[in-house]
Amino acid sequence: MxxxxxxxxxxxxxxxxxxxxxxxxxxxxxxxxxxxxxxxxxxxxxxxxxxxxxxxxxxxxxxxxxxxxxxxxxxxxxxxxxxxxxxxxxxxxxxxxxxxxxxxxxxxxxxxxxxxxxxxxxxxxxxxxxxxxxxxxxxxxxxxxxxxxxxxxxxxxxxxxxxxxxxxxxxxxxxxxxxxxxxxxxxxxxxxxxxxxxxxxxxxxxxxxxxxxxxxxxxxxxxxxxxxxxxxxxxxxxxxxxxxxxxxxxxxxxxxxxxxxxxxxxxxxxGERDASVGETRDVTDVFADTESGVIRGALDADGVVYAVPLYGFDGLVGRELQDDRRLGTEFSDHAKRHGAGGIFHTDELPAYGVTESEVDALREAVGAGDEDAVAIVADDRETAPSAIEAVAERAETALDGVPEETRGANDDGTSKYLRPLPGAARMYPETDVPPVDPDASEVETPELLTEKVERYQSDFGLDAGLAEQVAFGRRWPLFEESVESGVDATLAAQTLESTVTELRRDDVSVENLADDHFRGVLGLVADGDLAQEGVPELLTALAENPERDPADLAEDLGLGSAAEDEVREAVVEVVERNSEQVEEQGMGAFSALMGECMGALRGKADGDLVSEVLREEIQARA
Known part of the structure; x- marks a missing residue:
């Protein structure tokens, strides 16, 4: 642009x-x-x-x-x-x-x-x-x-x-x-x-x-x-x-x-062309035998075709104002406001089934020459005349430059006409509601989100990115409540932001998760009843079964936190199953076996504990 x-x-x-x-x-x-x-x-x-x-x-x-x-x-x-x-x-x-x-x-x-x-x-x-x-x-x-x-x-x-x-x-x-x-x-x-x-x-x-x-x-x-x-x-x-x-x-x-x-x-x-806008008129006869689908459809439904000559407008109606939007598009917006599907104009014709001979006949019917343009609307007998009048009015304002108006924003950065700008006449007192006297004396000024980011870094030790995620996210009140109740700040922040984002990307229905679900899950981790690695699986299950209690569902899924002896038993089994790899690679086998151990424990054990036990077992056999 x-x-x-x-x-x-x-x-x-x-x-x-x-x-x-x-x-x-x-x-x-x-x-x-x-x-x-x-x-x-x-x-x-x-x-x-x-x-x-x-x-x-x-x-x-x-x-x-x-x-x-x-x-x-x-x-x-x-x-x-x-x-x-x-x-x-x-x-x-x-x-x-x-x-x-x-x-x-x-x-x-x-x-x-x-x-x-x-x-x-x-x-x-x-x-x-x-x-x-x-x-x-x-x-x-x-x-x-x-x-x-x-x-x-x-x-x-x-x-x-x-x-x-x-x-x-x-x-x-x-x-x-x-x-x-x-x-x-x-x-x-x-x-x-x-x-x-x-x-x-x-x-x-x-x-x-x-x-x-x-x-x-x-x-x-x-x-x-x-x-x-x-x-x-x-x-x-x-x-x-x-x-x-x-x-x-x-x-x-x-x-x-x-x-x-x-x-x-x-x-x-x-202005240099001394342009003007002519009177609208019925040109239905010009298109009596047309094969244009749009116009034929209107005429077969007992509709009419109306036109307005735009003297001196040739080549300008098709001029681009914004990406894929032209002066003719502006005219069309006004026609659509009056119920029409749109307009045709001679800067784009012959096309859409309208022939060159029909364009010549149209110009002759409204007295337009080669330096002029013509816009037409084909619709029912009530819509076509009012829509073409709206086009004529918009063409008149084009002679002066830019009209004041209200426009609707499009997703591609362009805009379309909606209506004229409102004036003072649209406002008048509401007699059914008594006035109030605003009193700001007891209103507390809230902490800015930017200030909250700094506090989360200094008070809770969060890195800058995670602190900003939490502070600007919608669950920061729940984050602060969780930390105050004893939940690790980094765990709470990652669960409420990073984990939820990852689950959403995996098409998990995270919109079903309420604050009580997060309170329950984080509370289980804080009490040692759920390993941090089991949080994603439990949240996924709660999103699918939002009516369930987090503790009961964790028990049904076997996600209770494993004791050290249970962890060691699972790790030993993995190491012995891969004894040849351990003998050949020593600690080089650690990464591959770590993933297998975590899978065997199904999120029931803390990763740091699994890592510690696995290192001990590999070193004992290397």
Whole structure:
């Protein structure tokens, strides 16, 4: 990817980090915050959502565009689903545990809590909330974090409710699950102080570390999301939503800078050509006898073909803005938002079964010459006209350069159009929830994970790599508890991190292992009832039988720690069975026989003891 001079381009970027909190109950009701499988749902219901006006009588532009596409939203409800989640009962008071955790986060970000926190409604009619809005409250303001490229200001920290989980996209709408709706979520917004892709990633990593330092945030895929706001001097602010991985942030910033540079170049070229966008029109007759599969399918279903002439756009609709994404792809994104499958345009035709003679007839039908382009949509009689109008509107903005908009992050570092940027009209007060007065006086600032790494090295003697694994892992509270109860620190760390990782790679269902399983296994080792070498086998068995007690299962598997005489008996048997090799090689036979001895003892003996006895027996015969 081309690397730009970001200072010269005037790159300005900011982050919005959304992190789920690991609370017992949801933000405005007493339902649990655990995710469920869709198959566990007990029932479902449907809703249609429409935008509402703000207190000033305004309708948010993003909500208005969303409402242009009539969609049905179905929600999966569970045995734990309550009337608040269904929007059939007013929300309860703001959850105190979530508020306390948010204040901890604010302290780590060096922020000032507000005197009084009011809950607001934020209009959202994409179906992700049954009420048609998301509840959100400003908790703290004006903080700062440090990066290697300078300080990045923190604008605010919001406490809000998580959206419903999208299960399936359907032709008529979207299927959502209510298990995630209402989980407490903090939104951390930085100031636009970020000036390079690398700084954007570093800032996100720093904030993520601070969040995990509380020990009170959820972990795993989907529990944290990053939105990235990017603009360059001659471009416009673009918000990219739903960045799942920190590894993608710098690539997304680079990709967006490239897209804006290309759009500005296209706008300059269109200006020199005196380009314009014509009126949309029905061109179904041009394709009456077409053999193009897509167009033929639409016409056979009593559909139509609509076109828009793009005067002066020839060669520019197919110009690449990002890898495998062109200006025509941008047009197609807008058409898809109105229900179309996509578009065709003359920069890529003839192709897809459309012949050269059909392209000539199309140009003639809309009055387009060789320097012009034409875009078409083939679909049903309602979708095609609205989709081609959306293409025409996007083409108009191409004349000016970069439009302000909200885009969705793709896994390959590119992005796609979602909707216009929301405005102030989407926020208005929530009258059903009383305000609260945040009090940070009794909130303790947690130890940073980076500080924890240093402490694990100095206090417990862990090497740097293992200390970092444990501190940044999700089981550090269990590690500290185990060490405090007398378990060897290195054993506890290796079991909770290295061993679990190795078992996962061997396709062991480690997600079935709970804290009590680890407590039981580590306790057996500490009491001398299980050799360290037997830990992987016992954890594997517990993952397959999570309902079993570790001690009982170890006994059934014969994994009890072997006494020295039992170890010596097993070692002697191995040495005598390989007496010729011992006589010929002496201690050179040690490595091969050590593995055989450990296999014979099946993890019941400590490796150091087996090694000591084996050396004695070999030396006695050499």
């Amino acid at each position: 081309t690397e730009f001079d970001y200072d010269e381009l005037g790159l300005v970027a900011g982050l919005e980090i959304h992190q789920q909190l690991d609370t017992a109950t949801k933000l405005f009701c007493s339902c649990p915050t655990e995710l469920r499988e869709p198959e566990e749902s007990a029932r479902s219901f449907t809703r249609y959502l429409h935008p509402t006006r703000s207190e000033l009588g305004e309708i948010d532009e993003a909500a208005l565009e969303e409402s242009k596409v009539e969609r049905e939203f179905e929600y999966l409800a569970y045995d734990s689903t309550c009337l608040v989640e269904e929007d059939d009962e007013p929300p309860h008071r703001l959850d105190e545990e979530a508020l306390a955790t948010t204040l901890e986060i604010a302290q780590l970000l060096d922020m000032d809590p507000v005197d009084r926190a009011h809950v607001m409604r934020k209009v959202v009619i994409d179906g992700s909330n049954t009420s048609g809005f998301q509840r959100s409250s400003l908790i703290a303001q004006d903080g700062e974090i440090e990066t290697s490229e300078g300080a990045v200001g923190i604008e605010d920290v919001m406490l809000e409710e998580e959206s419903a989980q999208r299960v399936e996209e359907r032709e008529e709408g979207v299927l959502y699950s209510l298990d995630r709706l209402g989980i407490p979520l903090v939104e951390i917004g930085t100031k636009p102080d970020i000036s390079s892709p690398e700084q954007a990633r570093e800032a996100a990593e720093r904030i993520g570390m601070l969040l995990r330092s509380t020990g009170k945030v959820k972990r795993g895929l989907g529990t944290i999301r990053q939105d990235v706001n990017v603009s360059i001097a001659e471009g416009a602010r673009v918000e990219m939503k739903g960045v799942q991985s920190l590894d993608d942030i710098d690539d997304l910033v680079r990709g967006e800078v490239r897209r804006q540079v290309e759009l500005l170049d296209i706008a300059d070229e269109l």
